[in-house]
Amino acid sequence: MKDLLNSHRRDTRMGEHEDVWSGPGSMLDPDFLSALGHxxxxxxxxxxEQRPASARELAALVDLSPSATLYHVRKLRDAGLIEQVDSRQRRAFVERVWRTSTTGWADVERMLTDVAARTP
Incomplete structure (x- = not known):
C-alpha cells in the first residue's frame, strides 16, 4: 500500500516513474477529488484503513442508509481508493469487504479537523 501523505514522491516500483500530483489517478485529478467530496x-x-469492512458495516457508523452508503463505496472504488479483499454470502446476496489501497487517511482526517477548528 502507498502512504498517502508521502505519495507526492515519484513511484519507483516496477521501474515506473509517475508523479502522483498530476495526471489521471493523482491527488489533483478531478475524479480523485470528487471521490472525497462527501x-x-x-x-x-x-x-x-483501520480494518476491512463491508458497506453494511460502514452504514451503521456513518448513519446513512445501506443504499446511500453503497453509492459512496462505489465512488471510492471507481476512484481506486479502495479495493475488495473478501466477499461473504449474506442471505440472498454477496457482501463485499473493502480496504483502502493507500494509507494515511486518519492523518488526513485529523489535519482537516484541525484546519476546520481554526477557521472562523
Missing part, C-alpha cells in the same frame, strides 16, 4: 467517504477511508 464526509461519509472520508469516514469510510478511515474505517477501511
Amino acid at each position: 464526509p461519509a467517504r472520508l469516514q469510510a477511508l478511515v474505517l477501511f
Whole structure:
C-alpha cells in the first residue's frame, strides 16, 4: 500500500516513474477529488484503513442508509481508493469487504479537523 501523505514522491516500483500530483489517478485529478467530496467517504477511508469492512458495516457508523452508503463505496472504488479483499454470502446476496489501497487517511482526517477548528 502507498502512504498517502508521502505519495507526492515519484513511484519507483516496477521501474515506473509517475508523479502522483498530476495526471489521471493523482491527488489533483478531478475524479480523485470528487471521490472525497462527501464526509461519509472520508469516514469510510478511515474505517477501511483501520480494518476491512463491508458497506453494511460502514452504514451503521456513518448513519446513512445501506443504499446511500453503497453509492459512496462505489465512488471510492471507481476512484481506486479502495479495493475488495473478501466477499461473504449474506442471505440472498454477496457482501463485499473493502480496504483502502493507500494509507494515511486518519492523518488526513485529523489535519482537516484541525484546519476546520481554526477557521472562523
